[in-house]
Amino acid sequence: TDGQQSAAASSAPAAKPMTATDIKVNVSIPEAAERAASTGADGVGLLRMEHMVLSTNETPAHYVANHGEAAFVSTLTDGMRTVAEAFYPRPVRIRTLDAPTDEFRQLEGGTDEPVEHNPMLGYRGIRRSLDEPETFRLQLRAFRKLYEMGYDNVELLFPLVVDGDDVRQARAQMEAVGIDPDQRDWGVMVETPASALCAEELCDAGVDFVSFGTNDLTQYTLAVDRNNGAVADRYDALHPAVVRLIRETIATCRERGVATSICGQAASKPAMIRELVEAGITSVSVNVDAVHDAQQEAKRVEQHLILDAVRE
Ligand code: PEP
Ligand code: MG
Numbered sequence: 001t002d003g004q005q006s007a008a009a010s011s012a013p014a015a016k017p018m019t020a021t022d023i024k025v026n027v028s029i030p031e032a033a034e035r036a037a038s039t040g041a042d043g044v045g046l047l048r049m050e051h052m053v054l055s056t057n058e059t060p061a062h063y064v065a066n067h068g069e070a071a072f073v074s075t076l077t078d079g080m081r082t083v084a085e086a087f088y089p090r091p092v093r094i095r096t097l098d099a100p101t102d103e104f105r106q107l108e109g110g111t112d113e114p115v116e117h118n119p120m121l122g123y124r125g126i127r128r129s130l131d132e133p134e135t136f137r138l139q140l141r142a143f144r145k146l147y148e149m150g151y152d153n154v155e156l157l158f159p160l161v162v163d164g165d166d167v168r169q170a171r172a173q174m175e176a177v178g179i180d181p182d183q184r185d186w187g188v189m190v191e192t193p194a195s196a197l198c199a200e201e202l203c204d205a206g207v208d209f210v211s212f213g214t215n216d217l218t219q220y221t222l223a224v225d226r227n228n229g230a231v232a233d234r235y236d237a238l239h240p241a242v243v244r245l246i247r248e249t250i251a252t253c254r255e256r257g258v259a260t261s262i263c264g265q266a267a268s269k270p271a272m273i274r275e276l277v278e279a280g281i282t283s284v285s286v287n288v289d290a291v292h293d294a295q296q297e298a299k300r301v302e303q304h305l306i307l308d309a310v311r312e
Pocket of ligand 2: 213
């Protein structure tokens with residue numbers, strides 16, 4: 001085992017190489033948790049809350065109006081708990097809602113969603129949560145319930161932040177529902193160029209970690225819509241501009257003792273693993289099928305780094 005996090009895991013993880021970089025797994029839906037846990041990953045780097053909502057086939061507003069707030073909170077708590085349980089005590093990072101309005105429009109109640117010219121630049125992520133604090137606090141109440149149940153392995157992640165102001169407001173909402181930010185591990189996605197450039201401010205706002213969302217960071221940095229086939233050949237997560245934003249953010253965070261991770265699709269690319277392990281990233285989170293290869297690649301890079309250091 002890797003000694004620290006997975007040694008005491010309730011499920012028996014597969015044999016894995018020891019790496020200084022934690023290799024975690026992204027979990028799509030709670031039903032996928034057991035299989036993901038059996039890979040021996042060091043935890044969950046990303047569980048998206050919106051998938052628990054999309055599976056109800058109702059928008060959050062529609063769900064709350066029809067079934068009540070408590071039922072909405074329970075739906076979220078149940079989904080999160082399945083994953084937290086499968087991985088306990090390995091850490092499980094869960095992100096608050098981040099579905100763009102065009103996805104919510106597909107659901108029951110979707111006709112009440114705003115129609116946006118460009119949903120990817122619009123009403124989603126932390127900006128929507130801060131604008132609709134009642135719904136945001138229901139999400140946070142689901143986290144509080146898990147903490148009360150003893151799932152101290154659950155970590156809270158906020159999407160699409162732009163600057164320290166977003167982080168401070170999110171933090172205030174945690175406090176408003178009775179979650180003590182100093183007692184819990186929480187952090188933010190770095191998936192806008194602004195957030196990477198404001199890394200110092202994010203750290204000062206008290207985050208324990210940042211997680212690079214390269215799916216969005218690539219589209220916003222290169223101005224290439226991630227869902228537009230006409231420009232798909234220009235979509236390159238390893239573009240020097242994207243890599244530079246990530247590397248500089250890692251350096252800033254390391255100086256301040258803030259952990260860094262990557263959970264976008266590009267985390268599975270060996271070249272990205274090489275770049276980021278070299279830069280000193282704390283953890284890498286990949287899809288379930290890529291865990292083994294990511295472990296091997298991180299181990300290879302780490303061994304080269306050690307050899308280079310010895311030879312110097
Ligand atoms: C990302 O942007 O890289 C990310 C992991 O978030 P999502 O794919 O949900 O936007
Ligand atoms: Mg994203």
